Amino acid sequence: GGGGQREFDYFNLALQWPGTFCQRTRYCCSSNACCRGSNGPTVFTIHGLWPDYNDGTWPACCTQKTFDEKEISTLHDALEKYWPSLSCGKPSSCHGGKGSFWGHEWEKHGTCSSPVVGDEYNYFLTTLNVYFKYNVTQILNEAGYVPSNTEKYPLGGIVSAIQNVFRATPKLVCKKGAVEELHLCFYKDFKPRDCLVGSGNLNDKLASSSSCPNYVSIPAYAS
C-alpha cells in the first residue's frame, strides 16, 4: 500500500439501509431520488468497499490520487441507483476540500484497495459486482424480514438468514434500534469470510460487538 501504511487484510462491503439513514435527512437531497418518501430506495444500497485489518483498525487515504468523476462515467447510472448519496452535506476529501460521496469513498477507502482491485474505475466496478452477487435485501425479504414501522425482528434471525446464504457472519450496525448498515466481509479473493464480531457463541458475539439490540427494526419510509 501507499502512504506508508501496510496492505489491508480483508474487505468489508458496507451496505446502508435508506429507511433508517433517511430518518434524519428525509427531504433534503436535491439531485436524485434519495430520501424522498416513496421515491427513496427500498433496497440496501452501497456505502463503500472498505479494506480492513484483522485487528479492527483500517488504513485510510493511502495515495495522493484524487477522484475523477469522468473515469467512472460509464458506471454513472448504476452508481446513482445502487450507490446513491443519501446525505445532504458534502464530505471532506483526503486532501482538503469537499467532494462527493463517491469521491470520499474512493480517496479514503478505494486508494487503500488499489493493490488488489486496481484503479478508480475498477474500484467502483468491483464494488458493484460484489454488491450484485449477494442480494441481501432479497435474502432478508424471503426470510420474512420485510421493512416495517411496527415490527421488530430478532437480530440473531437476521444474521442467521444472511449466514445461510452467504456462508459467513455479517456485521449489523444500528441507530436507535434500527438497522442502519449491514456489512459483508471478504477475503482478498472475494470469497466470503466472517466480519469481526467478537468471540464465543453467536448471541454473545452479536451482543459484544454490535450496536444493535436483540430485537431490531427495519423501517419503511414514513409516508
Ligand code: 5GP
Ligand atoms: P462511524 O463512526 O459512522 O461508524 O464510521 C465513520 C467512518 O469510519 C465510516 O464511514 C468509514 O469511513 C470509517 N469506518 C467505520 N467503521 C469502519 C470499518 O470497520 N472499516 C473501515 N475500513 N472503515 C470504517
Ligand code: 5GP
Ligand atoms: P464515511 O463515514 O464513509 O467516512 O464518510 C461518509 C461521508 O460521506 C460523510 O461525511 C457523510 O456525510 C457523507 N455521505 C454522503 N452521502 C452519504 C450516504 O449516503 N451515506 C453515508 N453514510 N454518508 C454519506
